[in-house]
Amino acid sequence: MSGVSRLRAVVKGVGSALPKRCVTNKELESTVDTSDEWIVQRTGIRQRYIAGDDETTSTLGIAAARVALDRAGLTPDDIDLVVCATSTPDYTFPSTATMIQAGLGITKGVAFDLQAVCAGFVFAVTTAEKFLASGSHKRALVIGAETFSRILDWEDRTTCVLFGDGAGAIVLEAQDQSELAQPEQGQGDNLPRGLLASCLRSDGKHRAKLFVDGGPSTTKTVGFLRMEGKEVFKFAVGQVTDVMAETFAACGITAKDLDWFVPHQANRRIIDASAQKFGIPPEKVVTTVQDHGNTSAASIPLALAVACEDGRIKPGDLVMIEAIGGGFTWGAAILRW
Numbered sequence: 001m002s003g004v005s006r007l008r009a010v011v012k013g014v015g016s017a018l019p020k021r022c023v024t025n026k027e028l029e030s031t032v033d034t035s036d037e038w039i040v041q042r043t044g045i046r047q048r049y050i051a052g053d054d055e056t057t058s059t060l061g062i063a064a065a066r067v068a069l070d071r072a073g074l075t076p077d078d079i080d081l082v083v084c085a086t087s088t089p090d091y092t093f094p095s096t097a098t099m100i101q102a103g104l105g106i107t108k109g110v111a112f113d114l115q116a117v118c119a120g121f122v123f124a125v126t127t128a129e130k131f132l133a134s135g136s137h138k139r140a141l142v143i144g145a146e147t148f149s150r151i152l153d154w155e156d157r158t159t160c161v162l163f164g165d166g167a168g169a170i171v172l173e174a175q176d177q178s179e180l181a182q183p184e185q186g187q188g189d190n191l192p193r194g195l196l197a198s199c200l201r202s203d204g205k206h207r208a209k210l211f212v213d214g215g216p217s218t219t220k221t222v223g224f225l226r227m228e229g230k231e232v233f234k235f236a237v238g239q240v241t242d243v244m245a246e247t248f249a250a251c252g253i254t255a256k257d258l259d260w261f262v263p264h265q266a267n268r269r270i271i272d273a274s275a276q277k278f279g280i281p282p283e284k285v286v287t288t289v290q291d292h293g294n295t296s297a298a299s300i301p302l303a304l305a306v307a308c309e310d311g312r313i314k315p316g317d318l319v320m321i322e323a324i325g326g327g328f329t330w331g332a333a334i335l336r337w
């Protein structure tokens, strides 16, 4: 749990990038034993983007980062921390973060990957905040970038229709917000800007429910994603809301104070059930799963970018992000935009 601090990680800009090729459910019907009706009914997904040979996790990450920097009115030179959340790196090493760093021409500071599967972006934002709040770094580029299409078994209809590729990025800046009320003292409008609280959890005993069946140290292959969908679903709607409750408590607010709920975009039914548990009305929930499919660590920053671009998320808004991923790993965070 992150607590009170003078320096806060304040959002300066958000950006996203998608592969050129959009694949609709209808198009999938020609290669996979599935139907548009089944996919929409069970997941809400209508289309996803699939990376071509010339598109990788790092190229998508670089493109998203450029947009975020532009929107922040900053240049790569202003960045001294790059954290990339991904489970589909370009290479086993070097990290995708260092490839993004080099692609942007950043030569100072530090860049590293963080792996918490679909919860990766929440983990990465929380990690970057620790650097910024400590005063050790000034501006962070936090990226969620994935090419899950590369680890899908296209013969397995229970998984291959669910995922897509893409990247989202956010620029965070360390700002002194100490003159404002701290989370414990204020409600809603009185809260300072920046990341106010977060709660991360993991429990490795659930490994077999969602994993990739390959890796350098075991099979020496990349492997394919395997998932017991029903089990993941049950856990996602049944238990992960614990981190939401803890994060609300740490901020001293309730779900009523939220302006926007931006959860991981895996399944429309999971999103709706999580929101309903806290009485968050549908009009405050940002949902992009219909357009992107499940893009793992990229899903939240992609959704944030959409909601910033269309004018829904505005400076001063209280935004909760929340996700669950393989491991299991799960987490939530509240930011005042």
Ligand code: UT7
Pocket (backbone or CB within 6 Å): 033, 034, 035, 038, 039, 042, 043, 118, 157, 158, 159, 161, 210, 228, 229, 230, 231, 232, 233, 236, 266, 267, 270, 294, 296, 324, 325, 326
């Ligand atoms: O990012 C974090 C991790 N991922 C998730 O959060 C995903 C969590 N799980 C889910 O979203 C859902 O469990 C799924 C969407 C994966 C599946 O939905 P479900 O309602 O749990 O369906 P099911 O697995 O119980 O399958 C129902 C039926 C089965 O047929 P029978 O056995 O009832 O005859 C499947 O064979 O649907 C069949 N089916 C399909 N049919 C058409 C499974 N996949 C497909 C498909 N097209 N693609």
